[in-house]
Amino acid sequence: MEPPPKPDALKLTRLDALHRACGGRMVPFAGWSMPVQYTGGIIAEHLHCRAKAGLFDVSHMGQLSLAGENAGQALEALVPADIIGLPIGRQRYSQFLNAEGGIIDDLMISRLPGRLFLVVNAANAAADLAHLRQHLPADVEIVPHPERVLLALQGPLAGEVLARLVPETAAMKFMDVIEAQISGQQVVISRSGYTGEDGFEISLPGEIAEQFAEDLLKDPAVELIGLGARDTLRLEGGLCLHGQDIGPAHNPIEAGLAWSIQKRRRLAGDFLGAEKVRSELLAGVSRRRVGIKPEGRAPARAHTPIVNEHGENLGEISSGGFSPTLNAPIAMGYVQAGFAAPGTKVFLQVRGQNLPAQVVPLPFVPHQYRISDPNGAQP
Amino acid sequence: MSQTFYSRDHEWVRIEDDIATVGITAHAAEALGDLVFVELPEVGRDVVAGETVAVVESVKAASDVFAPVPGIVMQTNVALADDPSLGNSEPEAGGWLFKLRMDGEADFSELMDAAGYQAFLGETA
Numbered sequence: 001m002e003p004p005p006k007p008d009a010l011k012l013t014r015l016d017a018l019h020r021a022c023g024g025r026m027v028p029f030a031g032w033s034m035p036v037q038y039t040g041g042i043i044a045e046h047l048h049c050r051a052k053a054g055l056f057d058v059s060h061m062g063q064l065s066l067a068g069e070n071a072g073q074a075l076e077a078l079v080p081a082d083i084i085g086l087p088i089g090r091q092r093y094s095q096f097l098n099a100e101g102g103i104i105d106d107l108m109i110s111r112l113p114g115r116l117f118l119v120v121n122a123a124n125a126a127a128d129l130a131h132l133r134q135h136l137p138a139d140v141e142i143v144p145h146p147e148r149v150l151l152a153l154q155g156p157l158a159g160e161v162l163a164r165l166v167p168e169t170a171a172m173k174f175m176d177v178i179e180a181q182i183s184g185q186q187v188v189i190s191r192s193g194y195t196g197e198d199g200f201e202i203s204l205p206g207e208i209a210e211q212f213a214e215d216l217l218k219d220p221a222v223e224l225i226g227l228g229a230r231d232t233l234r235l236e237g238g239l240c241l242h243g244q245d246i247g248p249a250h251n252p253i254e255a256g257l258a259w260s261i262q263k264r265r266r267l268a269g270d271f272l273g274a275e276k277v278r279s280e281l282l283a284g285v286s287r288r289r290v291g292i293k294p295e296g297r298a299p300a301r302a303h304t305p306i307v308n309e310h311g312e313n314l315g316e317i318s319s320g321g322f323s324p325t326l327n328a329p330i331a332m333g334y335v336q337a338g339f340a341a342p343g344t345k346v347f348l349q350v351r352g353q354n355l356p357a358q359v360v361p362l363p364f365v366p367h368q369y370r371i372s373d374p375n376g377a378q379p
Numbered sequence: 380m381s382q383t384f385y386s387r388d389h390e391w392v393r394i395e396d397d398i399a400t401v402g403i404t405a406h407a408a409e410a411l412g413d414l415v416f417v418e419l420p421e422v423g424r425d426v427v428a429g430e431t432v433a434v435v436e437s438v439k440a441a442s443d444v445f446a447p448v449p450g451i452v453m454q455t456n457v458a459l460a461d462d463p464s465l466g467n468s469e470p471e472a473g474g475w476l477f478k479l480r481m482d483g484e485a486d487f488s489e490l491m492d493a494a495g496y497q498a499f500l501g502e503t504a
Contacts, residue, residue, distance in 0.1 A: 322415040
């Protein structure tokens with residue numbers, strides 16, 4: 001094990017002073033000093049985001065652009081999503097797969113005029129960059145954006161809050177992405193996020209970030225939310241955390257991410273890891289990511305063994321904790337395919353006890369995405 | 380007449396005659412954050428000093444609670460089990476965890492008084 005980096009070696013986001021001024025409890029996370037919570041605490045922040053609007057600094061995430069005529073086609077060699085067919089102004093979720101179909105990282109890919117804009121996980125950003133440099137042809141220009149801040153504004157009031165500052169966001173629907181101007185500077189805004197709520201992610205130059213964050217915080221609906229609540233929000237939403245729920249030892253099919261692999265790509269099989277993806281689709285998976293609901297009050301954390309009534313191993317918890325919305329423990333994990341049906345009774349081995357639990361559908365809390373065009377007809 | 384001691388594991392223990400009431404300190408509760416689950420010992424269990432007797436879990440993590448002195452578990456805080464947030468709102472009062480009946484002369488030499496604990500927090504901060 002490498003020793004943890006010294007605190008003074010941690011990278012600071014452009015909003016570091018704002019976090020500290022707002023009572024942020026700063027912790028090391030993927031080489032960054034990040035707020036795990038503010039003075040309200042994780043539960044209050046979580047509930048605020050579900051009720052109103054939460055502002056997250058997620059500047060630790062890696063941002064980069066791929067430029068060049070050939071960028072979409074070239075990227076398709078490394079991700080199983082349809083990128084050639086991704087129109088300008090739309091975003092897609094995908095994964096970088098290794099040759100064995102394991103998930104190197106998961107990412108968001110947006111098509112903007114003249115380029116693709118990627119957001120990757122902080123812990124994998126350097127490896128992703130190396131992976132892209134290794135595999136993409138020379139005519140695709142790889143442009144990292146370490147100077148840019150990434151903010152997320154999430155929650156049922158996010159739409160009206162952002163529309164007051166950036167009016168053109170009012171017409172956006174889920175997974176739309178636009179370039180807009182804030183304080184005369186170019187920003188990239190997507191209508192997406194990592195909470196299950198309606199909301200936005202806003203990529204902006206560092207020099208205008210603090211002022212913009214303060215402008216958002218002037219709205220009484222908006223409060224800062226730390227990484228602690230970000231984790232409980234995404235877990236309620238059944239959303240995967242790379243390094244826990246997905247990783248090089250998981251393929252996207254057993255992870256329940258087949259929806260993110262469009263038909264053309266499945267048929268063509270022309271991406272790294274395609275052989276495994278196709279065989280998993282064809283022959284069926286041996287294990288599957290599922291929702292797990294403990295019957296009692298005790299949370300089951302990551303790596304908790306999942307067993308059947310005879311104590312035989314079925315798999316393990318990949319993420320587990322407490323749901324502030326349900327006021328109960330929740331978890332996700334992998335179980336043998338025969339035990340993945342909702343309603344299946346399982347047991348969780350916590351501190352030497354076998355605690356009863358049930359396989360349940362995901363998400364735990366329904367997604368609130370703005371699927372329909374807010375100016376158009378309801379679906 | 381009661382005396383309160385503190386452990387290096389951020390527990391407090393209040394001694395009244397042969398009864399020791401144990402909880403986590405305000406510092407520990409603040410560091411753990413929102414408590415969501417407390418696992419308390421069986422009444423009647425005989426515990427030695429340093430043994431894991433209870434578990435407190437916050438949103439983020441689980442943390443063991445050790446017996447600061449030996450004894451037999453006499454009572455557990457049912458109100459805390461029902462509402463773990465008591466452990467945040469009044470960690471050194473209504474948020475107590477369990478009471479032990481001590482047998483004979485307990486040894487408090489490994490524990491600190493309030494001033495000692497404050498100094499200890501200052502050193503480890």
